[in-house]
Amino acid sequence: MRSSGVLVLPLLLLQLILNCRKAQSLPDIIKIGGLFHPADDHQELAFRQAVDRINADRSILPRSKLVAQIERISPFDSFHAGKRVCGLLNIGVAAIFGPQSSHTASHVQSICDNMEIPHLENRWDYRLRRESCLVNLYPHPNTLSKDYGDIERHWGKKNFTFIYENNDRIVRLQELLKAHGMTPFPITVRQLSDSGDYRPLLKQIKNSAEAHIVLDCSTERIHEVLKQAQQIGMMSDYHSYLVTSLDLHTVNLDEFRYGGTNITGFRLINEKIVSDVVRQWSIDEKGLLRSANLTTVRSETALMYDAVHLFAKALHDLDTSQQIDIHPISCDGQSTWQHGFSLINYMKIVEMKGLTNVIKFDHQGFRTDFMLDIVELTPAGIRKIGTWNSTLPDGINFTRTFSQKQQEIEANLKNKTLVVTTILSNPYCMRKESAIPLSGNDQFEGYAVDLIHEISKSLGFNYKIQLVPDGSYGSLNKLTGEWNGMIRELLEQRADLAIADLTITFEREQAVDFTTPFMNLGVSILYRKPIKQPPNLFSFLSPLSLDVWIYMATAYLGVSVLLFILAKFTPYEWPAYTDAHGEKVESQFTLLNCMWFAIGSLMQQGCDFLPKALSTRMVAGIWWFFTLIMISSYTANLAAFLTVERMDSPIESAEDLAKQTRIKYGALKGGSTAAFFRDSKISTYQRMWSFMESARPSVFTASNGEGVERVAKGKGSYAFLMESTSIEYVTERNCELTQVGGMLDTKSYGIATPPNSPYRTAINSVILKLQEEGKLHILKTKWWKEKRGGGKCRVETSKSSSAANELGLANVGGVFVVLMGGMGVACVIAVCEFVWKSRKVAVEERLSAILNE
Numbered sequence: 001m002r003s004s005g006v007l008v009l010p011l012l013l014l015q016l017i018l019n020c021r022k023a024q025s026l027p028d029i030i031k032i033g034g035l036f037h038p039a040d041d042h043q044e045l046a047f048r049q050a051v052d053r054i055n056a057d058r059s060i061l062p063r064s065k066l067v068a069q070i071e072r073i074s075p076f077d078s079f080h081a082g083k084r085v086c087g088l089l090n091i092g093v094a095a096i097f098g099p100q101s102s103h104t105a106s107h108v109q110s111i112c113d114n115m116e117i118p119h120l121e122n123r124w125d126y127r128l129r130r131e132s133c134l135v136n137l138y139p140h141p142n143t144l145s146k147d148y149g150d151i152e153r154h155w156g157k158k159n160f161t162f163i164y165e166n167n168d169r170i171v172r173l174q175e176l177l178k179a180h181g182m183t184p185f186p187i188t189v190r191q192l193s194d195s196g197d198y199r200p201l202l203k204q205i206k207n208s209a210e211a212h213i214v215l216d217c218s219t220e221r222i223h224e225v226l227k228q229a230q231q232i233g234m235m236s237d238y239h240s241y242l243v244t245s246l247d248l249h250t251v252n253l254d255e256f257r258y259g260g261t262n263i264t265g266f267r268l269i270n271e272k273i274v275s276d277v278v279r280q281w282s283i284d285e286k287g288l289l290r291s292a293n294l295t296t297v298r299s300e301t302a303l304m305y306d307a308v309h310l311f312a313k314a315l316h317d318l319d320t321s322q323q324i325d326i327h328p329i330s331c332d333g334q335s336t337w338q339h340g341f342s343l344i345n346y347m348k349i350v351e352m353k354g355l356t357n358v359i360k361f362d363h364q365g366f367r368t369d370f371m372l373d374i375v376e377l378t379p380a381g382i383r384k385i386g387t388w389n390s391t392l393p394d395g396i397n398f399t400r401t402f403s404q405k406q407q408e409i410e411a412n413l414k415n416k417t418l419v420v421t422t423i424l425s426n427p428y429c430m431r432k433e434s435a436i437p438l439s440g441n442d443q444f445e446g447y448a449v450d451l452i453h454e455i456s457k458s459l460g461f462n463y464k465i466q467l468v469p470d471g472s473y474g475s476l477n478k479l480t481g482e483w484n485g486m487i488r489e490l491l492e493q494r495a496d497l498a499i500a501d502l503t504i505t506f507e508r509e510q511a512v513d514f515t516t517p518f519m520n521l522g523v524s525i526l527y528r529k530p531i532k533q534p535p536n537l538f539s540f541l542s543p544l545s546l547d548v549w550i551y552m553a554t555a556y557l558g559v560s561v562l563l564f565i566l567a568k569f570t571p572y573e574w575p576a577y578t579d580a581h582g583e584k585v586e587s588q589f590t591l592l593n594c595m596w597f598a599i600g601s602l603m604q605q606g607c608d609f610l611p612k613a614l615s616t617r618m619v620a621g622i623w624w625f626f627t628l629i630m631i632s633s634y635t636a637n638l639a640a641f642l643t644v645e646r647m648d649s650p651i652e653s654a655e656d657l658a659k660q661t662r663i664k665y666g667a668l669k670g671g672s673t674a675a676f677f678r679d680s681k682i683s684t685y686q687r688m689w690s691f692m693e694s695a696r697p698s699v700f701t702a703s704n705g706e707g708v709e710r711v712a713k714g715k716g717s718y719a720f721l722m723e724s725t726s727i728e729y730v731t732e733r734n735c736e737l738t739q740v741g742g743m744l745d746t747k748s749y750g751i752a753t754p755p756n757s758p759y760r761t762a763i764n765s766v767i768l769k770l771q772e773e774g775k776l777h778i779l780k781t782k783w784w785k786e787k788r789g790g791g792k793c794r795v796e797t798s799k800s801s802s803a804a805n806e807l808g809l810a811n812v813g814g815v816f817v818v819l820m821g822g823m824g825v826a827c828v829i830a831v832c833e834f835v836w837k838s839r840k841v842a843v844e845e846r847l848s849a850i851l852n853e
Contacts, residue, residue: 033088035098050308075101086331116340122303126171140366160212161188216244246299263377306354314346417462421495427783447783475670498752503672514750522743526720530649538814543637564594572613653741665719666699735793
């Protein structure tokens with residue numbers, strides 16, 4: 001037992017000695033060097049504040065104290081920078097921080113690599129290679145550029161312009177181009193000039209109608225670029241700017257807060273942590289940064305603060321595993337710091353949370369795992385609207401909901417004055433009939449005017465109505481690729497809304513945006529009403545066709561002959577008595593009597609003799625049934641044929657138009673109706689388009705009113721193809737015109753806005769609300785059937801339908817002709833009978849006299 005105690009005591013003493021040596025491995029004073037340029041006051045302050053914060057925190061390097069050794073160097077003098085670094089090494093610094101300039105940083109890095117001294121940087125470096133002793137806390141350039149592609153893809157921007165400051169920054173474009181992919185929508189790349197006057201470049205972008213800008217320039221230039229863009233009209237509601245700088249929050253954007261322009265950027269620093277740290281800075285520096293707040297702390301400043309903490313934590317962890325000796329090193333000698341690489345490796349495996357959120361490095365030493373705040377300029381200033389995480393496939397996560405965004409847009413729309421372009425077209429927009437001159441919005445009225453008034457009343461904005469200068473709706477010139485009419489007004493941002501009878505088409509949808517349709521319709525044919533046919537003299541024959549009349553005459557003769565034959569054949573029709581002279585009386589059913597019996601039955605009259613035999617009665621009964629049905633059918637149809645006026649229309653559908661060439665037909669020049677026939681794949685419509693194009697004189701009109709007038713004056717020689725709603729409006733007022741056939745297609749009217757207008761969703765909601773409340777139907781009834789002579793033809797139609805038509809002589813004249821003709825024939829027959837009988841009597845008397853002689 002005594003021998004074992006003797007052995008344990010030396011071991012305890014040895015362990016105690018080793019622990020004491022280990023505890024005393026780090027010196028009491030640890031010097032770190034900081035290289036700063038004259039303009040890096042905030043970074044220098046962050047460097048000092050980080051050192052003081054670590055010294056005050058006993059959980060990190062509890063037995064040592066950090067001492068900051070500051071050297072101020074010129075950003076372009078690498079020689080003197082190298083001399084200052086060697087001077088810091090001679091006094092025994094454990095690490096070098098900075099500088100910011102790329103001209104001096106590379107020289108400093110080479111010295112640190114040779115001496116194996118850790119070199120910590122906080123600047124953006126486009127190089128994809130890291131030196132052995134370098135740790136850069138700035139996010140990896142390739143990873144950082146992915147966030148731009150993610151947000152552009154999330155927003156669905158089809159094309160945009162990339163504005164960069166120098167060639168080093170164009171590296172950010174690589175991932176953005178990859179995200180854009182092989183699409184037909186171009187990306188325009190332009191470089192800012194060094195003169196400071198960016199207006200010529202911005203004017204070129206404005207003339208190209210490009211509204212989405214990716215701005216990659218130094219933080220100092222951001223305000224000036226946006227200010228000059230505002231001066232030339234590129235800070236409207238329809239422009240959006242994605243700023244690549246991580247310090248957008250430090251730029252004074254107050255003068256752009258209420259312009260409605262979407263200005264979005266990213267922020268690396270943690271808002272809450274930085275605010276707490278900055279508040280402590282203000283107290284510690286006795287008012288040196290009295291106005292310091294979140295807007296004064298740049299990413300490089302926060303990264304410098306985090307770099308010092310990263311160094312301290314790595315050194316603290318290294319100290320727990322090995323003995324560290326920090327001693328002066330001469331640049332002229334061959335000795336290096338043996339713990340330099342170990343400390344660098346510890347820095348790369350340390351994970352900590354700082355002012356720039358979580359700091360960690362991948363296996364190559366790059367900071368690829370980080371998080372950014374997505375910030376946007378609002379009327380209240382820069383606000384966080386989401387986050388971007390580099391580790392997620394789709395790193396975008398918006399914290400602002402869709403409804404919150406719409407509320408902000410609607411709030412921005414309040415009391416704003418929007419320019420509304422339109423075109424004179426009944427009943428959508430018309431000039432008021434007034435005895436006094438009117439100006440502004442007061443001079444217009446119509447369906448579209450009332451609709452925009454309802455929308456503005458709901459959303460709280462003001463509006464100014466302007467007629468489109470060229471009087472066109474908007475069509476694309478295939479040769480020049482340019483639009484005209486209201487579409488051009490929107491693309492050139494001279495108008496905010498286009499409201500009229502503007503059809504939503506695929507071609508227009510590619511150029512501008514449309515709201516929810518406020519009216520559904522289709523293409524149809526406007527033509528004159530059919531001409532009333534003059535009554536036929538023998539219209540009483542019209543209820544039955546010629547074939548039926550022939551069959552009836554044949555049946556009449558057949559029944560008469562059959563009745564005559566059966567009466568001769570059957571013994572029951574033979575006479576059973578003799579006359580006064582003793583001669584048998586012949587049967588009454590002679591051929592003439594049979595015909596008289598049949599005609600009497602057909603005319604619903606009687607006869608003085610009737611059949612007696614069963615067979616002849618069967619024939620008579622069937623004939624009576626036949627005449628009952630035929631006379632009843634004839635009488636039923638006769639009233640309709642005598643009272644209804646027949647119409648003669650040469651066309652009943654589009655196919656009828658396509659089959660003939662006598663009636664010309666056309667459409668509005670440059671309108672959606674013409675485009676429908678031009679682009680149609682249906683053979684009938686293709687033939688119609690070819691006919692319209694080749695017709696001379698031209699069948700196209702400059703306005704719908706001109707087409708309506710041409711139909712009215714054409715007397716049936718011209719038909720106009722237009723929207724069914726417009727036809728309905730015209731036929732309510734011009735009773736000589738009508739719609740022929742049904743709709744040839746289905747389309748809709750919508751309100752057009754410039755591409756990516758922020759107000760489209762709000763207007764959509766109002767249109768749906770108006771539709772559900774029935775106000776759209778009320779407006780249509782008002783302007784189609786009530787105002788400006790509406791309902792005229794409907795009233796005339798109801799009057800004519802309520803009163804029975806009087807029959808004139810023209811309707812029943814044929815009956816009189818038959819009567820007169822029958823009477824005339826009867827007179828002729830009577831004369832013939834008299835002559836025949838007189839001649840017969842004379843012959844008989846002469847013959848009797850001869851016999852008596």
